[in-house]
Amino acid sequence: MMTNPSKIVTQGQFSFLPPLTDEEITKQIKYALDQGWSLGIEYSDDPHPRNTYWEMFGNPMFDMKDPAGILMEVNNARKTFPNYYIRVTAFSAVRGVESVTMSYIVNRPKAEPGFGLTRQETGGRTQRYTIHSYATDKPEGERYK
Amino acid sequence: MNDSNDENSLPANNTLADDALVNLEAEFEDSNVKEVLDKLDNELIGLVPVKTRIREIAALLLVDRLRKQFALSSETPTLHMNFTGNPGTGKTTVALRMSEILHRLGYVREGHLVSVTRDDLVGQYIGHTAPKTKEVIKKAMGGVLFIDEAYYLYKPENERDYGAESIEILLQVMENNRDDLVVILAGYKDRMDTFFHSNPGMRSRIAHHVDFPDYSADELLQIAKLMLADQNYCFSPDAEKAFSEYITIRMTLEHFANARSVRNALDRARLRQANRLFANASKSLSKTDLMTLEAEDILASRVFLEGKLDMDSDAIEE
Numbered sequence: 001m002m003t004n005p006s007k008i009v010t011q012g013q014f015s016f017l018p019p020l021t022d023e024e025i026t027k028q029i030k031y032a033l034d035q036g037w038s039l040g041i042e043y044s045d046d047p048h049p050r051n052t053y054w055e056m057f058g059n060p061m062f063d064m065k066d067p068a069g070i071l072m073e074v075n076n077a078r079k080t081f082p083n084y085y086i087r088v089t090a091f092s093a094v095r096g097v098e099s100v101t102m103s104y105i106v107n108r109p110k111a112e113p114g115f116g117l118t119r120q121e122t123g124g125r126t127q128r129y130t131i132h133s134y135a136t137d138k139p140e141g142e143r144y145k
Numbered sequence: 146m147n148d149s150n151d152e153n154s155l156p157a158n159n160t161l162a163d164d165a166l167v168n169l170e171a172e173f174e175d176s177n178v179k180e181v182l183d184k185l186d187n188e189l190i191g192l193v194p195v196k197t198r199i200r201e202i203a204a205l206l207l208v209d210r211l212r213k214q215f216a217l218s219s220e221t222p223t224l225h226m227n228f229t230g231n232p233g234t235g236k237t238t239v240a241l242r243m244s245e246i247l248h249r250l251g252y253v254r255e256g257h258l259v260s261v262t263r264d265d266l267v268g269q270y271i272g273h274t275a276p277k278t279k280e281v282i283k284k285a286m287g288g289v290l291f292i293d294e295a296y297y298l299y300k301p302e303n304e305r306d307y308g309a310e311s312i313e314i315l316l317q318v319m320e321n322n323r324d325d326l327v328v329i330l331a332g333y334k335d336r337m338d339t340f341f342h343s344n345p346g347m348r349s350r351i352a353h354h355v356d357f358p359d360y361s362a363d364e365l366l367q368i369a370k371l372m373l374a375d376q377n378y379c380f381s382p383d384a385e386k387a388f389s390e391y392i393t394i395r396m397t398l399e400h401f402a403n404a405r406s407v408r409n410a411l412d413r414a415r416l417r418q419a420n421r422l423f424a425n426a427s428k429s430l431s432k433t434d435l436m437t438l439e440a441e442d443i444l445a446s447r448v449f450l451e452g453k454l455d456m457d458s459d460a461i462e463e
Binding site: 058061063064065066067068069070072073 | 254255257276282283284285286287288322325326
């Protein structure tokens with residue numbers, strides 16, 4: 001039930017679509033750059049939806065004019081972490097802080113085991129529910145092979 | 146353009162039929178390159194070999210575009226360039242124009258110029274250079290990367306110098322990302338020759354070696370007038386004569402840096418003009434007074450008095 005029919009994690013934009021091609025990613029990056037946003041690349045192997053802060057792959061890229069450089073970095077990240085989730089995040093500085101305005105996954109592990117539902121009995125026959133990623137049963141770095 | 150034989154053209158992949166006709170002139174107008182080339186002609190005095198070369202490059206790119214319409218594909222031409230010339234001959238200015246021309250012809254996507262020197266590319270410790278160089282390259286993607294004084298990248302006297310690493314990355318990008326960015330190197334002729342001698346890979350990856358000639362005295366005077374006009378100043382007739390004398394003498398002295406020396410001389414003349422106006426402060430001044438440089442503003446230069454450089458002049462700069 002917790003996994004959607006496509007059996008992939010659906011987080012951020014475009015996640016119900018087939019994986020973005022490099023060309024499509026370039027267009028999305030171009031859009032973000034045209035809006036004056038900066039882009040960063042982040043990776044993680046813990047797909048829990050509440051895990052907002054992923055590891056940064058290098059610094060966010062400021063002062064960029066063209067998507068080619070960022071795509072190059074995306075491909076670098078894919079080469080370094082082929083079995084991790086990798087996302088591209090666009091930050092807008094309009095509010096005086098770099099706030100996330102776009103975020104989409106550009107790389108995911110080959111097999112995604114999905115989430116299980118955990119039930120907890122508490123006082124007065126109350127049930128508490130939580131979701132748990134099967135992948136996180138294994139230690140960090142060994143979750144997706 | 147291909148109305149001669151419409152039914153034979155293949156609209157699916159936009160390829161024109163073999164006997165279709167295209168109009169080079171229309172394409173030329175269309176690309177707005179003419180405007181940039183005209184601007185180049187008007188705003189840059191002299192530099193005939195450079196202008197010819199740029200015209201040639203523009204023509205090649207334009208013809209290439211037309212060829213593409215017939216699906217006569219050829220590889221993206223290598224556009225990396227090397228500008229050599231003495232100080233103050235306009236290398237940076239032309240590089241700026243070049244990025245505009247390439248942008249109009251659609252060979253660089255954004256048309257911005259990232260101007261860097263050794264400091265921006267080479268790191269200070271092991272492992273610092275590669276990310277630094279890559280950072281700069283990423284910023285220059287879609288535009289032109291202009292490396293000023295490029296010969297500093299390679300220091301043969303120190304074999305552990307990190308510059309070599311930077312060159313290696315540059316070479317790789319120049320080969321693999323030819324569609325993404327154009328690299329322009331600039332530097333003094335003799336030092337660039339040594340640089341290329343020790344980096345033959347660099348030489349072979351650069352298609353266009355453009356040499357910037359020194360300006361003649363006449364050209365420098367024209368440049369001076371253009372610079373003054375930009376700042377809303379002008380020479381009085383006497384001052385113009387004095388300045389052309391100044392240039393003749395200045396050219397024989399050491400540390401002569403072509404247009405840059407002219408600019409410095411004009412800056413000092415403006416200083417003296419302001420001083421002169423201030424000395425007669427009681428007199429009310431007209432607009433012409435404020436605009437005109439008189440002969441005395443120029444003749445006060447030490448170049449005339451002692452045949453030496455002004456103390457505060459460009460003696461320090463090379």
